């Protein structure tokens with residue numbers, strides 16, 4: 001059966017070649033992204049060991065000033081790319097033009113990095129929680145992009161997804177123009193978590209980390225519900 005499926009996959013790839021979502025040319029891989037475009041993506045290579053914010057070249061140590069000052073409620077953020085072109089376009093198309101194929105590809109790339117690099121010699125979390133979306137936003141968009149990103153990751157890593165116990169009951173204003181204090185106030189009490197997560201090692205997935213204040217608030221709630229460790233996985237981080 002496996003041979004047949006493999007054969008079928010080859011035939012289908014030949015009949016219906018994958019098309020690269022960036023250059024629109026037939027892809028040389030069995031996904032909708034070609035090798036040259038994949039290699040051109042802006043990997044986030046060196047950042048703070050805790051929150052992943054890029055550190056200046058001459059930085060002393062491995063933690064940024066903010067994480068040194070106040071320990072965040074998450075244990076680590078792993079961000080695959082810098083939030084720069086063409087990643088910005090892929091994420092905006094996903095959110096506002098329903099390009100769900102972008103979530104599939106970004107999720108698969110995230111899963112590869114998790115398996116081959118970030119957790120090569122480390123135990124994986126035992127549960128994945130996608131960043132919840134407010135129901136009004138969900139109604140407008142039709143899907144939660146964090147969940148769409150989490151699906152291929154959960155499938156590839158064989159980690160269960162929890163999508164029902166965490167609720168975002170506050171549609172927060174855009175954060176970009178607010179000061180750090182205002183951002184924290186803006187997201188205060190934005191989440192409720194009904195379940196105890198005692199002793200769980202959780203991975204929270206989101207598409208982009210902008211200021212980190214929404215993630216900080218959500219992770220604080222999960223920690224209050226007993227989470228033992230929280231690792232954040234995201235496709236991109238604003239630098």
Ligand SMILES: [Zn+2]
Nearest residue numbers: 020023034037
């Ligand atoms: Zn391409």
Ligand SMILES: [Zn+2]
Nearest residue numbers: 048051064067
């Ligand atoms: Zn940091």
